[in-house]
Amino acid sequence: QSALTQPASVSGSPGQSITISCTGTSSDVGSYNLVSWYQQHPGKAPKLMISEVSKRPSGVSNRFSGSKSGNTASLTISGLQAEDEADYYCCSYAGSSTFGVFGTGTKVTVL
């Protein structure tokens, strides 16, 4: 099972919106609404930002939103802030043989 494909880097200026894509296949992203997103600052553990494609856990800013179309999921960060500079990973359930797969990761830079 190959990792989900994410752009290596995305950048934006403070206040702007950016979108990170996560492309899988009809066996994972395309078949299940079970995509989650994680934020990871350098040297820190990943933090859950989005579950089930678009659900935001308590305490996560509403500037973070998720969506899915076909085999591609997306994470949008609106009103970009300096603290959003981090690595972001998607993850999808991939069925009862493979179970789950993470994305390749995207480094977000706030210009």
Added chain:
Amino acid sequence: QLQLQESGPGLVKPSETLSLTCTVSGGSISGSSYYWGWIRQPPGKGLEWIGSIYYSGSTYYNPSLKSRVTISVDTSKNQFSLKLSSVTAADTAVYYCARHVWYGLWYFDPWGRGTLVTVSS
């Protein structure tokens, strides 16, 4: 609030077995609808799910690692453990434990702080 903490040797020799333990505090590992998982991250690289266990002992492993992985649980100590056999330098990584929400869902929350394991002679 639920917290997880990994522990174990930071250095393992090639061909030996890596052993780590995750201690859960602020909640019980038993009698809940959660799984408990291990995820790893080689230096400068992405995340990889290793496997997960239910408090009853039911386990699921990443097919690519299944032949070398054993995850066990000790409910009396509120801990679960990872063993990875026949390690090579490719197994050098930060190893995280996390609560794994499964049963119709699939996500990890919260995570432990992680522990770096280096495979080297």
